[in-house]
Amino acid sequence: xxxxxxxxDLIRLIPRLRRFALALTGTYADADDLVQDALERxxxxxxxxxxxxxxxxxxxxxxxxxxxDQLRRGRTRGVALPLDDADEQPGSDGRTDAEASLxxxxxxxxxxxxxWEQRIVITLIQIEGYTYPEAAAILDVPEGTVTSRLVRGRAxxxxxxxxxxxxx
Amino acid sequence: MSVTDEDLSAYADGMLDAEASARVAAAxxxxxxxxxxxxxxxxxxxxxxxxxxxxxxxxxxxRLEAVVLAERRPTAWSSPLRGRVAAIAAAMLLAFAAGWxxxxxxxxxxxxxxxxxxxxxxxxxxxxxxxxxxxxxGDVAITLSVQSETGFCRAFEVRSGLDAPAIGLACGHAxxxxxxxxxxxPDQPTPEKGYAMARGAIPxxxxxAADQRRAGDPLSLEAEREAIARGWKR
Numbered sequence: 383x384x385x386x387x388x389x390x391d392l393i394r395l396i397p398r399l400r401r402f403a404l405a406l407t408g409t410y411a412d413a414d415d416l417v418q419d420a421l422e423r424x425x426x427x428x429x430x431x432x433x434x435x436x437x438x439x440x441x442x443x444x445x446x447x448x449x450x451d452q453l454r455r456g457r458t459r460g461v462a463l464p465l466d467d468a469d470e471q472p473g474s475d476g477r478t479d480a481e482a483s484l485x486x487x488x489x490x491x492x493x494x495x496x497x498w499e500q501r502i503v504i505t506l507i508q509i510e511g512y513t514y515p516e517a518a519a520i521l522d523v524p525e526g527t528v529t530s531r532l533v534r535g536r537a538x539x540x541x542x543x544x545x546x547x548x549x550x
Numbered sequence: 551m552s553v554t555d556e557d558l559s560a561y562a563d564g565m566l567d568a569e570a571s572a573r574v575a576a577a578x579x580x581x582x583x584x585x586x587x588x589x590x591x592x593x594x595x596x597x598x599x600x601x602x603x604x605x606x607x608x609x610x611x612x613r614l615e616a617v618v619l620a621e622r623r624p625t626a627w628s629s630p631l632r633g634r635v636a637a638i639a640a641a642m643l644l645a646f647a648a649g650w651x652x653x654x655x656x657x658x659x660x661x662x663x664x665x666x667x668x669x670x671x672x673x674x675x676x677x678x679x680x681x682x683x684x685x686x687x688g689d690v691a692i693t694l695s696v697q698s699e700t701g702f703c704r705a706f707e708v709r710s711g712l713d714a715p716a717i718g719l720a721c722g723h724a725x726x727x728x729x730x731x732x733x734x735x736p737d738q739p740t741p742e743k744g745y746a747m748a749r750g751a752i753p754x755x756x757x758x759a760a761d762q763r764r765a766g767d768p769l770s771l772e773a774e775r776e777a778i779a780r781g782w783k784r
Contacts, residue, residue, distance in 0.1 A: 392618045400614075401605040414611055421617045482604070489601035507563065508595040509602045514565050533555045536591060543594065 388428065391437050392421060398438070398510065399445060405505040406449050408494045410482075416452065420445035442510070443520045446502060453498060492542040500535030503528055553577045553584060562591040659690070659711040660729055669720050669727040672711070677704055677720055677727045678782070681774050693717070693752060695774050698763035702782050705756055707735055717752065719759045724781035731759035 399420060403413035423444050424431075431440050482490070493501050506517040507528075514532075518525040553574055560566050561574040578584045659673035669677050676690035682704070684692070689709035696703050703721040715735035720727035733755050769777065 389618050393615050396610050396614050396618075397606045397608075400608070400610055401602050404605055405602065414614065417610075417614055418617055421614065425618065483601070485597075485601045486604060489598055504598070508598050511599075514560065514563075529556045529560065533559050536559060536594065537555075539594060539598070540590065543597075 388431075388437065392424065392441070395438055395441055396421075399441065402442065402445060402505060402510055403449070404490070405493055405509055406446075406498075406502060408490050416445065416449055419448045419452070423448060439512075439516060439520055442506070442512075443522070446520060449502075450498075488546060492539055492546070495542055496535055496538055500531050500538060503531040504535040504539065507532060558584065558588055559591060562588045563595070659708050660732075667729040667732075669722075669729055673706060673708055673720075674725070674727060676706065677722075678724045679778060681771060681778070682769070683771075694760075695769040695777070696760055697766045697769065697784075698760070701784060702769075702777060703730070703760055703763055705752055705760065709735075717756055719756050721763060723783050724778075730763075731756050 396417065399417045400410075400413055403416040403420075404410060407413050407416055420441060424441050427444075431437065493504065496504065502521065503517060506512045506520060507514065512520065514525050514528050518528045521528065557566070557570070557574050558578075561571060561578070564571075566574060578588055659669065659671055660667055661670045662668070668674075672690050676692055680690070680692045682692045682695050689711075691707045691709075692704055693707055694705040698721055701721060701723060703719055704727070705717065705719050707715065707717050709715050716732055717735045718729050718732040720729050722728050733753050
């Protein structure tokens with residue numbers, strides 16, 4: 383049974399979870415669905431969370447599992463829409479991703495082209511600010527795996543951003 | 551001394567311990583190519599981080615907060631259907647485990663209605679109007695009343711109408727009490743009058759059911775009378 387304090391903590395986490403989910407899914411609509419899925423899962427198994435440990439890491443772990451389940455089921459669009467079409471995609475609450483700044487849409491577009499393993503490591507560390515050991519714990523992989531995925535992801539992003547600069 | 555890509559990445563992110571960091575820093579200071587790579591890594595991380603800053607400020611759809619708050623609704627009368635079914639299943643299981651069958655007479659103390667196990671007849675009247683500890687009419691005693699997260703829950707003891715004396719917990723308000731837990735009454739002689747039961751005599755399963763609803767301290771006699779007057783609405 384969730385206590386009020388834990389509920390408040392979960393509610394405070396929502397903006398960060400949306401940012402995480404947006405980086406993974408590429409659209410606000412899919413991000414909000416993923417956050418909802420993650421929150422429902424977290425509430426259903428709140429008894430598994432050990433008070434005194436970090437609630438955010440635990441919920442992120444649930445969220446990334448939920449995302450990978452969605453990927454396996456082919457439920458998400460998986461890849462952000464091309465930049466030119468981004469404003470065609472309605473988000474929840476009637477929001478359109480056109481509300482996202484060009485800078486954000488470019489970042490989403492670049493992230494979407496990374497393999498999911500690299501995308502999630504880049505997101506956890508560079509966007510969400512987790513340390514390497516924290517990211518390894520969230521993903522349940524050795525720290526060395528996180529580091530090598532991060533290095534490859536960085537190199538790929540670098541290429542993508544360079545291409546983008548040349549194209550404009 | 552060679553510096554790997556992993557070293558450079560961890561150095562750029564400030565993830566190395568002091569010793570390793572000093573080692574990489576020396577290599578970077580001695581090699582403009584390495585220095586440029588570290589600078590690009592940091593620039594890229596900063597660009598990515600800045601690009602996502604607006605997401606934190608963007609208003610989140612209300613349904614996400616509602617997901618977190620939804621679960622707090624009391625189980626019986628307004629929770630999602632699955633919660634309701636689970637509560638009923640648990641109550642029925644307890645009932646059947648104790649070898650009872652629900653009597654079907656209209657006058658029985660409980661009836662399944664709209665997927666919930668609801669108090670009826672003498673039990674319903676007692677839940678509505680009877681103060682805890684008061685000798686009951688119709689073989690029903692109320693043993694405890696607590697404020698739950700969003701309403702009230704009352705522990706009761708029923709001596710007739712079921713195949714065995716039962717102790718249960720009902721949550722709701724006047725006219726609408728859902729039985730959320732039910733168990734066989736401990737086999738002990740009950741005083742002829744004055745069911746006043748110490749909290750310790752209430753079975754653990756019932757107390758747990760109350761605790762799951764974030765029940766507070768038992769209501770005082772005065773608070774009970776007040777709640778009765780208001781139809782157990784808050």
